[in-house]
Amino acid sequence: MPDHVFGFRTRALHAGTPPDPATGARALPIYLTTSFVFDSTEHAAELFALRTYGNIYSRIGNPTVAAFEERMASLEGGLGAVAFGSGLAAQLATVLCVAQAGDHIVSTASLYGGTVTQFTVTLKRMGIDCTLVGGDDPSALRAAIRPNTKLVFAETIGNPLGNVADLETLAALAHEAGLPLVVDNTFATPALCRPFEWGADVITHSATKFIGGHGTVIAGVVVESGKFPWGAGKHPLLSQPSPGYHDMNFAETFGEYAFLMRARTEVLRDVGAALSPMNAFMLIQGIETLPLRMKAHVENARTIAQFLRGREEVAWINYAELEDSPYRTLAKKYLPDGASAVFTFGLRGGREAGRAFIEALELWSHLANVGDGKSLVIHPASTTHQQLSDEEMRQSGVSPDMVRLSVGLEDPSDLIWDLENGLRAARAAAPVADVRA
């Protein structure tokens, strides 16, 4: 008789957190300790040689953090996970796990701004080149792959454009070239999309967003499928002797666990971007309700999008839940339960209207984050991108009239009440009739 297979909601509550074996505590204990005593010198030697599992030092692993890692691995359907202090740290570690100076990576261009900077400025300084490919044509991505390319990267739902990645096609073209597809699944979360089911090999998250869900902690995580052939020769960091571990060959020694073992024992160990056990505990609390929250986030976001669509102050909306979105077909395929709850829209009246809109809001929080239980709003042209000219802004994928919403869990009628006040102020600042003329 086959073993019982547990569903997503059950795993969101239980995976990685059986009762504490030491005390029977049902909630996840917070192991707030830097270090762990060894049973003996032999035990210590076995641990340091990676021949046995166990805790040494919380920069490399911690039981509370491990519970978060296992839960994320379970929800994504992966082999395992490694947590980091932030989403950007998780992403950097993913690149450093497979690429070094002289190597190259390829990514879609529609990315979170922090990722663009990390890929094109910081990685470049470290000797790793990145080609960002605009548009939705997979053949352009294929053409950007070079002999020294080590991975292909995309966001499930691009920030802030709201484009949906064609994961199956991207995975196929990456695999054709012997490369892994790395997908940032921050906006969708595994409650709405599980990229491994479409052929992705590595998933990164800013767990700061919907995973934590309450706007309390900064965190990141890398999940790996265990299915990519790291030992095939394309990734010498995994398939050649490592001077960091007595010339051990990760792919040969650990097989399907090679990537995860190297990500933890070399990259996390040496980069040091560890997640605090306190923060891991907060994330575990958040994940318990992830499936319920994402459902409610999507419902509210659909309601808000429909409201905005009916308003003459609104010039356009980029949300793959709307029937006229160019990404509707991809969203139906990859995000059947909803295209998350972050989207952008344009205000007639541009920069001035945007400023007036934001300043009139009472309930929506004006800040630079997404995925909080509370509704969030930002107008990039008057905040994060204010130093740029209109033309420079357009080149970075942000238009002067763009407002980004992260729709929270409040009563939708209250959110709409507040938006109505904002739209009224926007119209007063830049009358619609004038702008249209």
Next chain:
Amino acid sequence: MILETVSQRRDLLDRSHKVAMVGVSPNPTRPSYFVFSYLRTKGRFEIAPINPNVVEIDGVKAYSSLAVYAAERGAPDIVDVFRKPADAPPVAREAIAAGAKAIWFQYGVINDEAIRLADEAGLDVVVDRCMKVESARFDGGLSIGGLNSGLISSRRR
């Protein structure tokens, strides 16, 4: 019987004690050595290397064949196999002759004839799994490494 479920593998490990490891290497960077070292230091199992080229590994006496092992130590509970797939059928025959209760073919050691021989002789058979990984799944080792054990339980263990 071919054991295919998680609970079948857990039961096998729970009821087994004597493990003969065929083809284990004394080289500390080899995967087989990792499995040997892990299972030995856990203390749950009585491990013996079966390798005609070594006398002992880390102070644990090695045997030149399963027949020699069985003559001195009796029938093994599990014969854990680290050999190329083509070499698996003779190992299966030796395991049957030695009275083994189960045979465990490590990652990649997949040979239909060897599986059939062992199965028909009444041995429990595990294929393309790692005994270290499966032990760690049940003793919490995978979980402590942030790896997906696949286990869900509200019972204290």
